[in-house]
Structure formats: structure tokens, C-alpha cells
Amino acid sequence: MFYNAEMDKRLSLLSSQMNFEADGLPATNATPTCSRLKDVVIHPTVMPHGGKTRLLKTLLSSACERNCFYCPFRAGRDFRRATFQPEEFAHLFMQLHKAKLADGLFVSSGLAGGGIRTQEKLLDTAEILRGKMGFRGYIHLKIMPGAEKGQVMRAMQLADRVSVNLVII
Numbered sequence: 001m002f003y004n005a006e007m008d009k010r011l012s013l014l015s016s017q018m019n020f021e022a023d024g025l026p027a028t029n030a031t032p033t034c035s036r037l038k039d040v041v042i043h044p045t046v047m048p049h050g051g052k053t054r055l056l057k058t059l060l061s062s063a064c065e066r067n068c069f070y071c072p073f074r075a076g077r078d079f080r081r082a083t084f085q086p087e088e089f090a091h092l093f094m095q096l097h098k099a100k101l102a103d104g105l106f107v108s109s110g111l112a113g114g115g116i117r118t119q120e121k122l123l124d125t126a127e128i129l130r131g132k133m134g135f136r137g138y139i140h141l142k143i144m145p146g147a148e149k150g151q152v153m154r155a156m157q158l159a160d161r162v163s164v165n166l167v168i169i
């Protein structure tokens with residue numbers, strides 16, 4: 001797998017944009033990582049059982065085809081967007097993990113090609129991390145609007161936590 005500075009920049013951009021998203025865990029001060037990935041923000045987090053962990057919170061993609069009015073990632077909003085493919089993202093995360101900079105992962109995504117396709121990419125990412133790369137740490141996966149029941153079940157098998165965003169209008 002080929003790495004370059006552009007991938008680091010994409011991760012920095014996507015992880016900073018994820019600050020909009022709550023992870024359901026008590027927040028502590030987020031910290032930058034290392035000189036190479038200095039703009040990637042890692043979140044020290046207290047787990048439900050009391051242990052501490054360092055979470056990389058990020059989006060797989062901040063591109064979205066929908067225009068939910070309350071959402072900072074809506075299609076009509078003008079801001080810089082970035083996208084990772086599952087394989088390249090999994091490799092990049094494992095670099096951080098092996099460098100002892102991140103213990104776990106919270107990953108969401110904007111919608112591209114519908115909820116089923118987007119969910120598939122999130123599942124592929126978790127599958128690669130769990131299967132191919134043997135990652136046993138914490139994973140929190142977001143469930144996309146329109147995801148199929150089987151995909152939700154698979155997400156629950158792969159991840160420690162899954163969540164959906166509900167908006168009451």
C-alpha cells in the first residue's frame with residue numbers, strides 16, 4: 001500500500017471535521033498526534049467499564065449527497081471534503097495504532113451512492129481491520145440511513161458499539 005503526505009492531509013481534514021459528531025462517551029481534551037500527523041486529533045476517552053482509551057474519530061468521507069438542513073456535511077454547504085477507500089483507511093489507522101498513538105476508532109461517513117453502499121464501505125473497513133489486520137481494539141461504527149438489517153447485524157458483530165443519529169422534528 002502506497003502512503004503519501006496527501007493521505008495524511010486527508011486524515012487530518014476528516015478527523016477535524018468529525019469534531020461535530022458525538023461518540024456517546026465522556027469527552028476529555030483532544031490532542032494532536034505526532035509531528036507527521038500533527039493535525040490528526042486523537043480523543044482520550046473514558047470507556048463505559050472505566051478504562052481509558054485514545055480514539056481516532058473520523059469520517060470515511062465528508063462528501064454527502066443529501067442536504068439535511070441541520071448537518072454540517074450537507075451537500076449544499078461549501079467546505080473542503082475528502083474521502084478514503086476502506087483499504088487505504090484501514091492501513092493508515094493501523095499505522096497510528098502500531099505507533100501507539102490510537103487504541104480505537106470511531107468512524108462515520110457522509111452518504112455517497114445511498115445508505116446501503118455507504119454502509120458497505122464502513123463494514124469493509126471494519127472487516128479489513130478485524131480480519132486481514134487482526135485489530136482487536138475498540139471500534140464504533142455509525143449506522144447509515146437506509147442500511148439493511150443484515151448490515152446492521154454485521155456491524156454489531158464487528159464493532160464494540162454501533163449508533164444511529166436520530167433527529168426529532
Ligand code: SF4
Pocket residue numbers: 064065066067068071072073074075109110111145
Ligand atoms: S445524510 Fe447524514 S451526513 Fe449527509 S447531510 Fe444528512 S445527516 Fe449529514
